[in-house]
Amino acid sequence: MITGAPAAQGRAIRFTGNWREYLPIAATNVLLIIVTLGIYRFWAAARQRRYLWSRTEVIGDRLEWSGTGKEMFIGFLIVTLVLLPFFLFIQFLFPALLARGKIEAAGGVLVLFYVAILYLSGVALFRALRYRLSRTWWRGIRGGSDEPGWNYGGEYLGRVALSGMTLFIAWPWMATALFRSRWNEMSFGSLKFRSTLDAEGLKRRWMLIYLAPFAAVLAGILFAMAAGAANPDAEGYNLGIAMMLVVVIVLFYIGIPLATLHWYAKYYRNAAETITLGDLEFGFDATTWQWLKLFLGNIALAVVTLGFGLAYWGYRNWAFMVRHMHLHGEVNVTALGQSTTRVPTEAEGFADAFDIGAI
Amino acid sequence: MVRAKFYDGINAERYTAEVVVAGPHSILVTPSVGGPVELDADELTVADEDKQQLVVSRRGMPGWRLILDQPVDPELRAALPGTHRYGGWIDRVGLGKASLVLAGIAGAVLLVGHTAPLWIAPIVPPSWERNVGDAIVGDFGDLRCRSPQGEAALNALVERLDPGATAPGASQIRIAALDVGIFNAAAIPGSHIVVFKGALDETKDVDALAGIVAHEIAHVRRRHVTEALVRELGIGALIRTFAGSVGANAEQVVGLSFTRANEREADADAIATLKRAGIDPRPTAALFAKLSKEAGGDSDPALEFLDSHPGSKARAGNFARSYDSKAIYRPALDPATAKAMLSACVAPPKAPKGN
Numbered sequence: 001m002i003t004g005a006p007a008a009q010g011r012a013i014r015f016t017g018n019w020r021e022y023l024p025i026a027a028t029n030v031l032l033i034i035v036t037l038g039i040y041r042f043w044a045a046a047r048q049r050r051y052l053w054s055r056t057e058v059i060g061d062r063l064e065w066s067g068t069g070k071e072m073f074i075g076f077l078i079v080t081l082v083l084l085p086f087f088l089f090i091q092f093l094f095p096a097l098l099a100r101g102k103i104e105a106a107g108g109v110l111v112l113f114y115v116a117i118l119y120l121s122g123v124a125l126f127r128a129l130r131y132r133l134s135r136t137w138w139r140g141i142r143g144g145s146d147e148p149g150w151n152y153g154g155e156y157l158g159r160v161a162l163s164g165m166t167l168f169i170a171w172p173w174m175a176t177a178l179f180r181s182r183w184n185e186m187s188f189g190s191l192k193f194r195s196t197l198d199a200e201g202l203k204r205r206w207m208l209i210y211l212a213p214f215a216a217v218l219a220g221i222l223f224a225m226a227a228g229a230a231n232p233d234a235e236g237y238n239l240g241i242a243m244m245l246v247v248v249i250v251l252f253y254i255g256i257p258l259a260t261l262h263w264y265a266k267y268y269r270n271a272a273e274t275i276t277l278g279d280l281e282f283g284f285d286a287t288t289w290q291w292l293k294l295f296l297g298n299i300a301l302a303v304v305t306l307g308f309g310l311a312y313w314g315y316r317n318w319a320f321m322v323r324h325m326h327l328h329g330e331v332n333v334t335a336l337g338q339s340t341t342r343v344p345t346e347a348e349g350f351a352d353a354f355d356i357g358a359i
Numbered sequence: 360m361v362r363a364k365f366y367d368g369i370n371a372e373r374y375t376a377e378v379v380v381a382g383p384h385s386i387l388v389t390p391s392v393g394g395p396v397e398l399d400a401d402e403l404t405v406a407d408e409d410k411q412q413l414v415v416s417r418r419g420m421p422g423w424r425l426i427l428d429q430p431v432d433p434e435l436r437a438a439l440p441g442t443h444r445y446g447g448w449i450d451r452v453g454l455g456k457a458s459l460v461l462a463g464i465a466g467a468v469l470l471v472g473h474t475a476p477l478w479i480a481p482i483v484p485p486s487w488e489r490n491v492g493d494a495i496v497g498d499f500g501d502l503r504c505r506s507p508q509g510e511a512a513l514n515a516l517v518e519r520l521d522p523g524a525t526a527p528g529a530s531q532i533r534i535a536a537l538d539v540g541i542f543n544a545a546a547i548p549g550s551h552i553v554v555f556k557g558a559l560d561e562t563k564d565v566d567a568l569a570g571i572v573a574h575e576i577a578h579v580r581r582r583h584v585t586e587a588l589v590r591e592l593g594i595g596a597l598i599r600t601f602a603g604s605v606g607a608n609a610e611q612v613v614g615l616s617f618t619r620a621n622e623r624e625a626d627a628d629a630i631a632t633l634k635r636a637g638i639d640p641r642p643t644a645a646l647f648a649k650l651s652k653e654a655g656g657d658s659d660p661a662l663e664f665l666d667s668h669p670g671s672k673a674r675a676g677n678f679a680r681s682y683d684s685k686a687i688y689r690p691a692l693d694p695a696t697a698k699a700m701l702s703a704c705v706a707p708p709k710a711p712k713g714n
Contacts, residue, residue, distance in 0.1 A: 092495060100497050
């Protein structure tokens, strides 16, 4: 049997939740997180995802999240047990070297520390994605990956280091190559994800981020010169300098985040368009302006509700992603067999520890 | 008989199934693929339950899903297992009761965590603290100013303030001058007191330095250093680990800080010490007054004696008020020793390589 994307019925992927329905989950999560001093956050995340996944319909069937708070908590404990001695060691070693005046050795230890953190961040990114796919079900089929992510960690470290050597000018090539490596190892059921993402169409937006600080300084200087020319006395000069600082700072704090958002908007659109799963193709249509509205809305919501709105950030972000996502093509549901990948047991411990997202 | 959606977990094909109640805790499922199967509630879990549907999964059969439309017949619902709502025992106890119990535990943990350093610090053996301190600082390697006259003078100052304090033993205070150009002194785990070169260079009056060292001795004697160590590595760290992330803690290299109460206590002790030793407290007061004027912005109180928190002025006042016009004060050190101390870090003789 072939189930095509039912174009006649509208979107093949849609979000069916609403904020009132989610309110009891959000409120009880906040309450329990507070009274457990944060420990409940793993269970809260599981409940949130169970709701969000169940309100996401893909070609007429709901997604299902099967991850549990317990496994995320255990994953966190394991990672803590692995990382804590490492952190404690560094915590003592670094000041001990400093106290003995061994500045170079202390610097070396710090570099090694950051190399290790970078490697583990790569591993964490990979494993977080694998974990999420392995706990995502659709029509009784789940996703996953056969790779544990250790190789990916190495690739991540190498590519970030190389990109660093180019003063991050090569970032678009790095980010897209890593995206490909990550997704090409992922599968859903018997189908493999494929991505052909490259830096095409992303370079200009990256340069914009790069040029933003220079542009800010340049604009500031021009502004100061104009102000100085208008009032060629000492007071005019001081005014010019003050104006310049204001312009530079404003452009810096608004310009760089905006340029970054501009880059990510395109990055996500391109990334989604290059992903295929069997005969299924994906798409994503959120513009910079829509992303900006999402983030400003999140902040406004948190402010207006005196912080409670934070509990809705995950909801709003997920709804945003789903509403802007597209799915085309067909899926042969008879041929789409169960995933044979190993089910990871350690949940998102590493990603959680380094505070990074999955996609 | 109830009709349900059914997935077998082998492929993504959607089947139907007929479901009937087979017993008080069992159901009979007849899918459109394969034969009928009677299932006990123990073999099933409710994966999700909301106003629209009830999703049942089967143990040991990944992807096996029976999806019933709501409302589910009450007799059938009773034959199925319960829903996991909040998770674990919270479901059994009830949200209200569980929240109260958890809030109580959280309060107790916070209270213990907050006060733990105060009652743990006194019972930490000094030898243990000394080992930790030595592991962290050793003998300061190349940073230490190794002028024998300078070291002797620093020890003489400690002896003047706290007779017998530098004698070898568990409570020996070890003082050193470090070749670091900041105006500061610090108490460090292992009963170490360090005075930085910047403080020696800029001090005009040795009696002011005596006030500073007296304050640091108080931190050591009152075990404020141990307290800070416990606070940094103890239960507080554990709570922060859960509330935040390990990553956030990674950057935080040991930075011990004393509480305001610690500082007040050390000041009071220093005043008493100066009085006992017959040293004029006014130079110390003058130093504080000068610093409170200079201090702008907030400095990191980590291991710092002269931090700029707003109490600087009040602290100067406390020292000034302790001046007794009828008392007979003697200089902290004789002129020759004072000179040796202040020049402890001047052109330090080349230290031997290694630690």
